[in-house]
Amino acid sequence: MPVGPVTDTPRSRLKVIVTRRLPEVIEARMSELFDTTLSPDDRKLSRDELVEAMRAADVLVPSVTDRIDAAMMDEAGPRLKLIANYGAGVDHLDVTAARQRGIHISNTPGVVTEDTADMVLALILAVTRRIPEGMAEMQGARWKGWSPTSHLGGRLGGRQLGILGMGRIGQAVARRANVFGMKVHYHNRHRLHSGIEADLDATWWDSLDQMLARVDIISINAPHTPATFHLLNARRLKLMKPSAVVINTSRGEVIDENALTRMLRTGEIAGAGLDVFEHGHEINPRLRALPNVVLLPHMGSATVEGRIEMGEKVIYNIRIFADGMPPPDLVLPSML
Structure with a gap:
């Protein structure tokens, strides 16, 4: 699937919505580069809140706690072009449905x-x-x-x-x-x-x-x-x-x-x-x-270094995609 520019506006105005709190250094960098909406309280979003975020974003940055199925993608509307997942696992995302709707998915492999x-x-x-x-x-x-x-x-x-x-x-x-x-x-x-x-x-x-x-x-x-x-x-x-x-x-x-x-x-x-x-x-x-x-409460990847590197990968995928190229960590159904 060819990748074109996700927006005619400058990259700095690309609308990015983040569903959970990320390390401060990553949130600060995202806010510098994009028109970023951060999670103020680190609360898991409801289904309706996720759909609302998908409608408003050019890029959604979810995590493992955000389950996004085909029906939700149908409701997302035409604006959403990239789901830049904060994490390597993507079983909470319907990758096939996203591909069919022209929504790209990236992840953060190898970091943790x-x-x-x-x-x-x-x-x-x-x-x-x-x-x-x-x-x-x-x-x-x-x-x-x-x-x-x-x-x-x-x-x-x-x-x-x-x-x-x-x-x-x-x-x-x-x-x-x-x-x-x-x-x-x-x-x-x-x-x-x-x-x-x-x-x-x-x-x-x-x-x-x-x-x-x-x-x-x-x-x-x-x-x-x-x-x-x-x-x-x-x-x-x-x-x-x-x-x-x-x-x-x-x-x-x-x-x-x-x-x-x-x-x-x-x-x-x-x-x-x-x-x-x-x-x-x-x-x-x-x-x-x-x-x-x-x-243990899902602590396997919970190091300061790992969480920051995950965020850096998310930012890199968004920047490359915003320039009209496939994100380096593009996830395809055939990879699963």
Whole structure:
């Protein structure tokens, strides 16, 4: 689809509407470059408010909390030409519907790779070494002193780590796992080049089922697509060892959360570290109550450096698009 100038007015008058608060330095730069409307209170917009913003903007800058479907795009009107998503994941946006309506979508890939991989290792350590339990005991003044058999966790060295999704983040996790002495296995839509496999010392499994049965830890690093929805369903979770640990920093929809909760409660799976959830911020109370689970509020990419770099990518995509060229991080339906 050819890209032409989005407006006849100067770039500085391009109307950009941002749905959530961004780092101050990014908001200031956007306000310098464009006619920018910022979010004053960081409140999640309602459906009607999102549609109103889409009607008024040349460029909308949403985040993962803003779900925009085909019906909303039908209501947007002719002005909106670019949705410059603040984030890499675009499963909250109907990319196909946008393409059909001449609305381009860009994202911010590669920015939070290292930050998210760090969080994967943090969750693995937190679950396997029972760090939250120890913290709660200390903060609650319940610690009675050291004992040879108290707070026993497991050593990471020698454990079999399975990585589901071996893109940028999966490979960054593999590099960290090697340092800790873990054995890396992976399942991916396409096998990696042999040189990359050798560099990561990673073993490819064509069969996800076979890999799940052999690993001690599974790290979910796959995007949410129709093909990955409940990829870890009840049947596949039952293939795992009772001593296994599930880590998810990708998208909650990849796991059947109800099945995972049941198995954690009955001891069929030893533990889980979750930074994302199937139903957003609505956490299953039974999952929240489990002592063998570490839950985080979507913190995988939450570093100052990462958030600023995400904003810089958004600005760059808007500037290039305003000059009549495709945004560098254009998202196409065929990429999903």
